[in-house]
Amino acid sequence: MSIGDWMERRVGWRRLMHEGLDEPIPGRSRWAYIFGSGLLFVFMNQAVTGVFLALYYVPSADHAHKTVEFISKQVSAGAFIRSLHSYGSSLMVVILLLHLLQTYIYGAYKNRRELLWLFGCFLFVLVLGMSFTGYLLPWDQKAYAATAVATNIISEVPLVGNGLKTFLRGGTEMGTLTISRFFAMHILMIPAAIVAALALHVFLFRRAGAAGPPTTEDKLRALPVEPFYPRQVLKDFAFGLVIIALLMVLAMARPTSLGPMANPSDPTYLPRPEWYYIPIFQWLKYWSGPASIIGIVVIPALLFLLLFALPFFDRSPERRPHKRPIAIGSMLLVFGGLVWLGARSYTEDRRDPAVHARLLAQEEEERRFAAAPFAPEEVTAATSSTVQKLTAPESKGALLFVSESCAGCHGPGAKGGAGLFRLPNVATTFPGEQLKAILRKPNATMTEGGMEPIVLKDDDLDGVIAYLKVITQGR
Amino acid sequence: MTPAEPKTRRSFLGTLAIAIGGAVGAVMAIPLIRFATWPMRHNGGSAAWFPLGAVDKFADTTPVRAEVEVRKTEGWRATVTKQTVWVTHDGVGKLRVLSAVCTHLGCIVPWKPELKQFVCPCHHAFYSADGAKLSGPQPRGLDSLPIKVENGTLFVKYQYFRQLTPKPEVIG
Numbered sequence: 001m002s003i004g005d006w007m008e009r010r011v012g013w014r015r016l017m018h019e020g021l022d023e024p025i026p027g028r029s030r031w032a033y034i035f036g037s038g039l040l041f042v043f044m045n046q047a048v049t050g051v052f053l054a055l056y057y058v059p060s061a062d063h064a065h066k067t068v069e070f071i072s073k074q075v076s077a078g079a080f081i082r083s084l085h086s087y088g089s090s091l092m093v094v095i096l097l098l099h100l101l102q103t104y105i106y107g108a109y110k111n112r113r114e115l116l117w118l119f120g121c122f123l124f125v126l127v128l129g130m131s132f133t134g135y136l137l138p139w140d141q142k143a144y145a146a147t148a149v150a151t152n153i154i155s156e157v158p159l160v161g162n163g164l165k166t167f168l169r170g171g172t173e174m175g176t177l178t179i180s181r182f183f184a185m186h187i188l189m190i191p192a193a194i195v196a197a198l199a200l201h202v203f204l205f206r207r208a209g210a211a212g213p214p215t216t217e218d219k220l221r222a223l224p225v226e227p228f229y230p231r232q233v234l235k236d237f238a239f240g241l242v243i244i245a246l247l248m249v250l251a252m253a254r255p256t257s258l259g260p261m262a263n264p265s266d267p268t269y270l271p272r273p274e275w276y277y278i279p280i281f282q283w284l285k286y287w288s289g290p291a292s293i294i295g296i297v298v299i300p301a302l303l304f305l306l307l308f309a310l311p312f313f314d315r316s317p318e319r320r321p322h323k324r325p326i327a328i329g330s331m332l333l334v335f336g337g338l339v340w341l342g343a344r345s346y347t348e349d350r351r352d353p354a355v356h357a358r359l360l361a362q363e364e365e366e367r368r369f370a371a372a373p374f375a376p377e378e379v380t381a382a383t384s385s386t387v388q389k390l391t392a393p394e395s396k397g398a399l400l401f402v403s404e405s406c407a408g409c410h411g412p413g414a415k416g417g418a419g420l421f422r423l424p425n426v427a428t429t430f431p432g433e434q435l436k437a438i439l440r441k442p443n444a445t446m447t448e449g450g451m452e453p454i455v456l457k458d459d460d461l462d463g464v465i466a467y468l469k470v471i472t473q474g475r
Numbered sequence: 476m477t478p479a480e481p482k483t484r485r486s487f488l489g490t491l492a493i494a495i496g497g498a499v500g501a502v503m504a505i506p507l508i509r510f511a512t513w514p515m516r517h518n519g520g521s522a523a524w525f526p527l528g529a530v531d532k533f534a535d536t537t538p539v540r541a542e543v544e545v546r547k548t549e550g551w552r553a554t555v556t557k558q559t560v561w562v563t564h565d566g567v568g569k570l571r572v573l574s575a576v577c578t579h580l581g582c583i584v585p586w587k588p589e590l591k592q593f594v595c596p597c598h599h600a601f602y603s604a605d606g607a608k609l610s611g612p613q614p615r616g617l618d619s620l621p622i623k624v625e626n627g628t629l630f631v632k633y634q635y636f637r638q639l640t641p642k643p644e645v646i647g
Contacts, residue, residue: 048507052507052510052511055510055511056550056551058551063551063552066551066552067551069551070550070551074513074517074550074551075510075513076506076509076510076512076513076516077505077506077507077509077510078510078513080506081506081507081510229485229489230484230485230488230489233492234488234492237492237495237496241495241499244499244503376548376550376551376552376553377551377552377553378552378553378555379552379553379554379555402583403583403585404585404596405582405583405584405585405595405596405597408580408581408582408583408597409582409597450597450598452596452597452598452599
């Protein structure tokens with residue numbers, strides 16, 4: 001029996017392969033269908049590079065920036081892997097938009113594909129959530145400022161806004177708790193939701209079958225059918241190679257930058273979000289005062305609602321784009337609007353001399369920081385792991401505990417450790433004068449363990465005993 | 476369905492895709508492995524020279540206790556710990572700086588002026604004023620540290636040694 005047969009009996013992999021690869025595609029394979037698989041490739045890139053980045057990253061306001069700087073400047077291939085991750089997030093948004101547009105233009109959300117579409121939209125929001133939470137983690141000026149602005153926008157939501165902002169930030173201000181929760185969302189919660197939604201998305205896609213090109217029902221039925229493998233698989237695969245090559249070239253040619261550490265007290269810093277949030281950033285500029293709730297909350301919420309609910313109200317079976325002027329027209333309007341807003345933002349920044357100069361200065365500051373050599377974070381280690389307020393005799397005892405080499409066998413603070421003897425609660429084990437006696441003349445068990453008689457003046461020994469009582473029982 | 480691709484062609488394309496995918500995966504694995512194994516290639520380096528003070532301060536032949544700040548780098552952070560050293564002289568009066576770590580089991584060894592010996596309080600290891608082994612369970616004398624004198628200042632480079640070996644072995 002071959003290994004293949006042996007595995008087949010236990011796993012049934014041939015049937016799985018058949019299920020996976022022989023999915024019929026009406027109207028044959030097309031380059032237009034590569035984006036879904038493309039997203040899977042980028043997702044794999046994000047997962048692998050993300051897991052490796054977690055080897056060095058520390059999610060705390062004290063260390064986040066230093067560890068990202070360490071990754072970028074010190075660790076072998078660190079700048080490269082961090083760049084793969086950060087460019088990957090941009091590419092994810094690009095391919096996601098292409099996937100969305102292709103599905104939209106082809107009318108592929110029609111014909112009992114409402115849930116498939118719904119999970120796609122849900123994944124879209126989750127991906128935006130990933131880029132939002134991930135952007136903060138380096139904790140540099142740009143990350144801090146962009147997240148401060150974004151979380152402030154959330155507080156515009158009526159009734160729950162302020163609560164939501166405080167919840168997201170883990171407090172009224174941004175700080176170390178913000179990093180912790182953004183980190184947990186970024187590496188645990190949202191990825192788990194993505195995996196679950198992705199599984200359902202793919203399952204529903206397979207269940208509904210490939211939609212094929214946008215044409216009439218009758219013509220679609222007459223079109224030749226081709227299995228997913230080999231042609232479509234190879235097209236998807238070729239796209240995957242292009243993605244990896246593109247990411248590698250970008251990561252090597254222009255490594256992702258890191259600015260100076262976030263400084264909340266710097267009011268002159270001009271925040272600018274990642275490029276794909278720029279249109280929304282620009283949009284928000286047009287709204288102020290009581291009307292801002294319309295621009296900031298109502299209109300975006302309505303657009304997302306329309307997007308989610310699309311297959312529920314666009315019920316006509318017509319899929320040909322030229323026969324769907326409203327659908328295609330509104331799509332062009334929204335995308336045209338977003339592109340226009342993005343372009344406006346860049347030109348406004350360029351035309352305002354003060355803003356332009358400030359942004360250039362910030363870029364220059366970032367370049368200087370990137371070029372500066374890495375210096376590790378200096379920590380002065382405490383000699384004892386317990387920081388306690390000690391009385392004068394106790395602190396004398398603490399010094400003697402170290403200088404008389406007690407700590408050598410009992411560990412710092414008599415806490416024991418590998419190969420060390422942890423001290424019991426001395427006051428209850430040897431009550432009254434017993435303790436002093438046993439220290440001057442250790443018993444057999446103690447001597448066996450290597451304990452030596454303590455030769456100290458009486459008041460010095462009292463200091464040691466006072467200290468021992470503090471560290472073994474507390475106060 | 477269109478007639479299926481000839482079987483050999485199908486499996487050839489599949490093998491090709493797997494081969495290319497494997498090659499790309501292998502290339503991508505190189506930076507990832509180098510990234511993950513960085514700490515194995517960077518163990519913090521050796522300590523820097525630490526000034527102990529003017530060399531004249533140590534003219535007396537009685538060993539003098541001094542503290543050395545030892546800076547240790549772990550990736551992105553550097554910790555500074557204090558270590559005890561004994562400044563003393565060897566048999567012909569040349570300056571020596573000894574690590575206070577007992578070569579037996581690593582206790583810190585104090586100087587007993589009344590005995591004119593170093594006596595380890597843990598297991599009675601006795602050392603002479605220049606650090607040589609006198610008696611006890613220790614395998615060798617106290618370890619002497621690299622020193623230099625520059626512009627009248629004594630510098631020491633702190634090192635950690637392996638315990639229980641007859642010859643000193645620097646471990647960091």
